[in-house]
Amino acid sequence: MSDGKTTQTKNQRILLAGILAAGLLAAVFATGQLMAPQSATAQDNGNQTSTQPPVTSADDVDCATDPSLVHCAEDAELISAPIDDSDKATLTTSGSATTKTQPDRFTVTVGVETSGETAREAASQNANMTATVIAALQELGIAEEQMSTSSYSVYPVYGNSSDRVCIEIYPPPPECQQTEITGYKASSSISVTLDADGEVDAGQVIDTAIEAGANNVSGVYFFLSSEKQQDVRDGLIADAIADARQRADAAADALGMQVSGIHSVTLNDVHFPIFYSTPEALKADTQILPGEQEVTSTVSITYFISGGVADEGEDGSMAAVAAAREFILSKLSGLGIEIDDELDLHTDMVAQISENEYHLEFGVMDTEGQSHDGHIEIVDGEVTVAILDGESML
Template sequence: MELKRKWTYGAIGSLAIALLILGGAFLGVLADRSGLKLPENVVLEDFSVNVNELTNTITVSGTGKVSGSPDLAIITFGVVTQADTAVEAMKENAEKMTSVVKALIQAGIPEEAIETTNYGVHPLYQHKMETPTIIGYRVTNEVRIETAQLDKVGELIDLAGESGANQIRGVTFTLSDTKASEMRDQALLEAVGNANTKADLIGGALSLTIKGVVHVTESSFYQPYQPYSYLREAAIDAAPTPIFEGDVDMVATIQVIYLFE
């Protein structure tokens, strides 16, 4: 019972404080507009400023879009082997992947630009009987490379296939950090201009004068171009692989709260 009484007193106290603050805010606005003189020990200027800032605002969004050519390609190759034992499958896989990596390095891909993204050893089961039995093992090894040699992407794919790669996970054309930053800045400038144009248009239509900016938020993104985003078997004896990169769009959006009078 005592705990309940303390909680009730606390709630009443909090409510009273809230009412005092709201009442002070109202008195501050009233005093400011009517010329009412308050005692010297009562300071309410902050309340009137906050009220004006919250009411005399409009919120506008802006969008900017910049298109550019990618300057970085990401290719994922895979080697899949299968044998009666795990050791045999792993050994064959290691030999083929080593051959692939050596060929890529000789073609000008730096070793630090080659990264293993997946490696797994999986038993293969036969389910014809009540108790599944292991009939072999499959080993998968995948590597990802990054290159700025966009005109050689097709050649690199063919080279990897000739060297032992039998899967291609995908090719992605994207932006380096430097170019992404440059395009983002351009898109943000366009978004700001778009927001300012909207604010001026709205302000003119409503006979308002934009006096400044209270708050701004921004975000940006881009979608890398992926001509091949699916798993396919590499055809070693096929014709040279033609690959064409498309443009990448950088989109920036902002939300601006303008102060007006």
């Protein structure tokens, strides 16, 4: 009986071990199936990555797109590209221009001052008189939008409450410090702004206002309108820059050098004076003459200066640049491109291809503010290729 139980126990253990072994094998198989697709994917990704072309540099892409660029040529030696200007010689000059001009606008300020025992009375009288003045100015042909109230106030008037005569000393005696309100005053002023060459002049405005009841004229201001200021400013700046350039050329010539570029420009503010006139109060037929105003503009310019135009004994790159500039300047007008100054033509990059061959990139800024880009190739001092805005210049 004992032997039977032992045998049964052994069989149960063997069966349990078999079940565990079968489960383990199933788990290993399932894991292998899951890993296989991932491994295959990784291998595919690896193969895909290895077949991608290598990343090219920006220069390679540029050269593939446009092999005419100077740095794409074989054995090209870069002479200059973006140039460091820190070691270049500079010359700073100032220029000025002055002109006389007549103001085209004026402002007249007239006022009314009234008194009353109460603030309401003073203000009421002032309002009536001001309305009369405004109506008279409108009859003169002045529109409402050409007039504006520039000031208005109502204030008390103080007086001594004692009949005693007080001397002017400081501090005043106690009995002289007792003051009380004895009345009120109201004051208002109107500013009229018109064209200086219009049908109504400043004198007519003053006389009409006084006849209508105005008892205060603050003054007359003649000035330049914003539009005329801009016209005068533009003309002065151009003349001042021309003056500075003339002085720079003279200085560079005395040094045996020449102006080769602009480093910086400083434009100083143009100050427009205001002509002020105070007419004699309550005088009929007032004559107000604006006269001329003198306006001055100044500029300060720092130029780059260099030696004279390269000859055969000097650096070949300088000779190439000089030859290129001469060629370009001779062709611009025929291409319908106008420039204000030769400095509007600038060389951006020079590359020496061989002992006697140079390639240049250049830019031109025309009088309308449009930029033009070009490429030139020079062999033995002669232009063999010239392209501007994608078109041949030859």
